[in-house]
Amino acid sequence: MPKRILSGKVVKKSGDKTISVLVTRQTTHPIYKKIIRVSKKYLAHDEGNKFIIGDHVKIKESKPISKKKNWEVIVK
Numbered sequence: 001m002p003k004r005i006l007s008g009k010v011v012k013k014s015g016d017k018t019i020s021v022l023v024t025r026q027t028t029h030p031i032y033k034k035i036i037r038v039s040k041k042y043l044a045h046d047e048g049n050k051f052i053i054g055d056h057v058k059i060k061e062s063k064p065i066s067k068k069k070n071w072e073v074i075v076k
Helices: none
Strands: 005-013 018-028 035-045 056-061 071-075
Touching: 005 035, 018 056, 018 071, 035 056
Parallel strands: 035 071
Antiparallel strands: 005 018, 005 056, 018 035, 056 071
């Protein structure tokens, strides 16, 4: 099964080699049929500590690195 790839914005540097990425997507409301924005934060592994707040990055699924960290950064 292929790994999911998401794109988002870095909103927080939390600890060593960890960033928080905000991923926003659009979906249709099931009852009102209006398009709404849904956001979710993911903790991602940043091996080189090279990303700063405000960068747009792509993350992909990986094996669990810690309790909450299951994603790693692939490109800026």
